[in-house]
Amino acid sequence: MEAIRLVNLNKVIRKHPILKDINLSLDKGKIYGFFGRNGSGKTMLFRAISGLIKPTSGEVYIFGKKLGSDISFPESLGIIIESVGFWPQFTGFENLKILASIKSKISGEQITKAIKKVGLDPEDKRLYSKYSLGMKQRLGIAQAIMEEPDLIILDEPTSSLDEEGVQLIRQILIEEKKRGATILISSHNKEDIDFLSDEKFKMDNGRLYHSQDRGG
């Protein structure tokens, strides 16, 4: 089944083309890796797929539904985009509880499970503002997977993690794939992309290339 289809996707911001004529079809239940230099358009592509920005032209389909007309954002999505941000005045658990209350799909136990899964302590009474960068990133990943979404978009999910954290996240993503989730991941760490991805894509100056198309 097709999870994502992009048709002639373009995004122009202040007369500057950010995404250029992108066509893409991704199947359900696979991990897709995206790599490229800073500013190549990876993050903007993820934003377009998650409905955070509106394409200047072109179409985005998520599980057969058109973004912007059938749905305003993917209905079952877990996401991290660039820096992870939560409310600093709450604990990790409280932050996830607030977010989970929006959909009211999962219980406190499932939040606890997601927090434990990323190697954090759900009973930790420290406020988020006291977390280290690595802990913040882990909490971001817990937030992305806690509701068992069909589509997971992770922009640089391992950038602040130590080796043990990287291994843990890789393991989690493999489990999520087995569950049936479609995962899009971007990383500066080529090893992450090579290890995890079923298919790889390179972004360069707003254009998307299948890694087999152009020596990725």
Add this chain to the structure above:
Amino acid sequence: MYTINRKYILKLLTGLIFAFFIGISALSWVKPEGPYFEKLFLIGYGGIPLPLEIKSYLRSMLSLLVPQVFLVFILADYMLIDFTICSVYVFTRTPKRNRWFIRKAIELFFFTALFYLFQFITLFLIGQISGLAVSDIPVFINLIANEFVLLVLISFIYVLAVNILSLKIGINYSFLAVVLFISFSSVLTFKTNLIKFIPVSQSMLIWHENKSLLFYRDLIGDYIPNFTIAFSIAYALIVILLLVFIGIKLIDNFEIVGFEKEG
């Protein structure tokens, strides 16, 4: 999903310094005129005596506007900070962005009311320590309630406006725009034919036609005929509804591009 940050309550408490100075300064006027709480509150937060004279205007306008501008300043970043923290996580879970906006607006209203509650409590304590008495309890309650409602509603307009603007043009420019607006509209109060319709006028309790104020006209000056408290409340509610409508429209069509920041 109210996510009130307690650090803002601490910031509101720093505003007590204004209440202290306003109280002390008002006290020096109240004591020779009759040691009553009503007078303390009318001089402290009731507004500038009419007809306007440059000297009293500057003194009173400063005492009235400085706490208001301070309140706008400390709350100016409230929506934007929350938006930068959580827009991605919240708005990829619900299409109802307007709920987020309305919650934030309610939280800002709560802070605005709390700010004036702190101010009024301080003023009351100053009066208490100085041995003031209430001359007429129903009149006192009526004055305090009207003064509180007008100050909260009008200040909330500024607070909401600065927060909506900051989503579009950033905190510095939006704060500057609102301060310029307040300053400009306060100068416009000299233009007497417009006075009833200027935002700043609405928060001047003593400019309103009100039975309870009649006893104090010698102290607080004239009023604007047919300028009622109900008019000002309706005025404020209409402007607030308009701002909420604009805010919802803005947030619904907002593109979330590179806003995220560490919390």
